[in-house]
Amino acid sequence: MKFNFLAKEKNNKSNIVNHENAPAFSLTSEYELYAAVVTTSLNASFYEKDTTRLQRIQSLIKKSNPVFVAKLAVYARNEMHMRSVPLVLVVELAKIYSGDSLISKMITHVIQRADEITELLAYYQMANERNGVKKLNRLSKQIQKGLAVSFNKFDEYQFAKYNRDGVVKLKDALFLVHPKAKDKAQQAIFDKLVNNTLQTPYTWETELSQLGQVKFYNHIEKQKAFKQKWEELIDSGKIGYMALLRNLRNILEANVSGSHMLKVCDYLSNEKAVANSKQLPFRFLAAYREVKDLNFKYTSMVLDALEDAVMASSQNIKGFDVNTSVVIACDVSGSMQKAISPKSKVMLYDIGLMLGMLMQSRCQNVVSGMFGDRWKIINMPKRSILANVNEYYKREGEVGYATNGHLVVEDLISRKEIVDKVMLFTDVQMWNNTYTKDSFANSWNRYKTIAPNAKLYLFDLAGYGQSPINIEKNDVYLIAGWSDKVFDVLNALEDKNSALNYINRIEL
Incomplete structure (x- = not known):
């Protein structure tokens, strides 16, 4: 379908003003929705709403072409790397649209992490003001179908990593949408999810958390232990890119060896790693500001690596x-x-x-x-x-x-x-x-x-x-x-x- 976005909704623009009370021009519903969605930071759990922005998005969805809303959700999730607001678009569009497979197709494109299954359902019950024991009773058929397909995207590690004790649990979602396993191996994973026997995933957070519970004889012993643990984690290669960005200060403070800092910096500036990380540009800036004034011997090396990472991220920008x-x-x-x-x-x-x-x-x-x-x-x-x-x-x-x-x-x-x-x-x-x-x-x-x-x-x-x-x-x-x-x-x-x-x- 081809939309003529700029030709419709010829509003009287002469009386419109911006927030500074200066003359302004209105946008079509689709244009306003696009701008509102891709500049929105909703809390990941949806439980603290920016009510004004959310209400405007809800109103604009009702005025916009449903196919465009679906495509906007996919764009926001997969190209702009936003997590919360695409799920809002799914649920709000499902309230007013039914009849074909648009919603289910939209969901299969939007759901990219196992916890987004439960987050979507959590927002669904809140947005539809569901109360009582069976808050998710009478789930939209198209949402059910889309989530059932999405279950087959994930392996045991991904389910275990995001199997949290939230408002909606993965086990609840499994019982609710009844996904059909793609093979015997997938069915075995579903069974483990039901029986709470998923293998506990290795994460750097659990390693550091366990070490944080240990009582050390003195500060020197504690510092030595954390240095050793960070060096083990760096050698393991299992720390994700974003986790590394957020922990550069902790790694510098742990006083890890030069060879380990070199590994960290090589990974940070690796073009393939940068591309795969899908980081928003301001994440690099936040990391840069966090470490630039630290008085450690490898601070300059880290700052150079961050500059190299940003340059790598800009290589695909067509100048x-x-x-x-x-x-x-x-x-x-x-x-x-x-x-x-x-x-x-x-x-x-x-x-x-x-x-x-x-x-x-x-x-x-x-x-x-x-x-x-x-x-x-x-x-x-x-x-x-x-x-x-x-x-x-x-x-x-x-x-x-x-x-x-x-x-x-x-x-x-x-x-x-x-x-x-x-x-x-x-x-x-x-x-x-x-x-x-x-x-x-x-x-x-x-x-x-x-x-x-x-x-x-x-x-x-x-x-x-x-x-x-x-x-x-x-x-x-x-x-x-x-x-x-x-x-x-x-x-x-x-x-x-x-x-x-x-x-x-x-x-x-």
């Missing part, structure tokens, strides 16, 4: 040759200094800087900078992506805290500079704090008269549901999300297309 001129502008306004979730230290600000510097590293003819009250060009070397982000972070106060994005374009106009692409990494809440007649939309429209072939790309990092400019004309594109995968969408865009056409290509 532009020396003949393609690019302006990259990062929003460092006050509204960007908002955490992506209540328990996170990562801010929208961090994500914007990280994505901006990733893109900058791949462009040959590029000018980069940041904007708030003012627009300031701050060109950086291509090699040190994390160090560049850190440098921007230290200098954000130099431009103030408004969202005068129009100044990026006004600078081009005043210098009569013709460029091919202008990219803004922002929450798109543009406003003019000098209250002159200049607006972002007016500035771009004027620039197009001197640079008719220029294209504007707004990377929406917040998903509030409006745009500072009409994305239906004048070569304006809105792309949303926190992953480096947004650059795949950028590369796929052509005239008259939108980011939603990229999602629509997904096969169910």
Whole structure:
């Protein structure tokens, strides 16, 4: 099915304002849903809801094409590497859609970990306000079918690793959906799940947890024991990439040997390991900030490895040759200094800087900078992506805290500079704090008269549901999300297309 996303829902845009009470343009339901979904951090267990965002997503699902909602869920899970919100899309769409296999197909594409089976059911009973003993009675047939197929994706280790004592247990799910084993070996695993005889999986957490229960004679003995344990874990090769990222401080503090630190750094910077890890870019930044000020002898080695890892992660980003001129502008306004979730230290600000510097590293003819009250060009070397982000972070106060994005374009106009692409990494809440007649939309429209072939790309990092400019004309594109995968969408865009056409290509 082909959707004409930009042609429908011609709303009266003249009365729309953003959160700064500045003129804005509405988005279609599908576009607003896309932006809201890929910029949402819901708690993994669903039990602490961001009610405002969740309610808006629920409302937009009802207004959107069901096939698009299904494809968006698959895109969010498999390309943007999001876990919670795709399950929300599954359950909410199942409430209002029935009749064919769309929901079951959607589930088989979305479920990638064994615990997502139970998380989906936990959200299902909460979203449908099920109470009493049989909270999951009368389960949707299409959800049941999709989960039954999903059970056959996992082996004993994966079931054992995620066999947790949650609101819904894997055994409960097994009894509920009645999966048909694909062979005798799979049936044996199902039997073990029922009888609670799954083999306890080896994990680095259990190893360290057991060591933490031991009473040591003194601190020196304890430190020696943890050093030995970390070295054993590193040698085992069984620590996952994300676990390693999150434990770099602990490993440095354990004072492991140089040969073991070399193994850690080699793994961190290995191109294949980086690709397989599917880490969101800001995870590398969080790890970098955690260790950069530590006074250990191998800290510099770890920082170099993290830079190498980020460079490896950016290799698949299709940059532009020396003949393609690019302006990259990062929003460092006050509204960007908002955490992506209540328990996170990562801010929208961090994500914007990280994505901006990733893109900058791949462009040959590029000018980069940041904007708030003012627009300031701050060109950086291509090699040190994390160090560049850190440098921007230290200098954000130099431009103030408004969202005068129009100044990026006004600078081009005043210098009569013709460029091919202008990219803004922002929450798109543009406003003019000098209250002159200049607006972002007016500035771009004027620039197009001197640079008719220029294209504007707004990377929406917040998903509030409006745009500072009409994305239906004048070569304006809105792309949303926190992953480096947004650059795949950028590369796929052509005239008259939108980011939603990229999602629509997904096969169910």
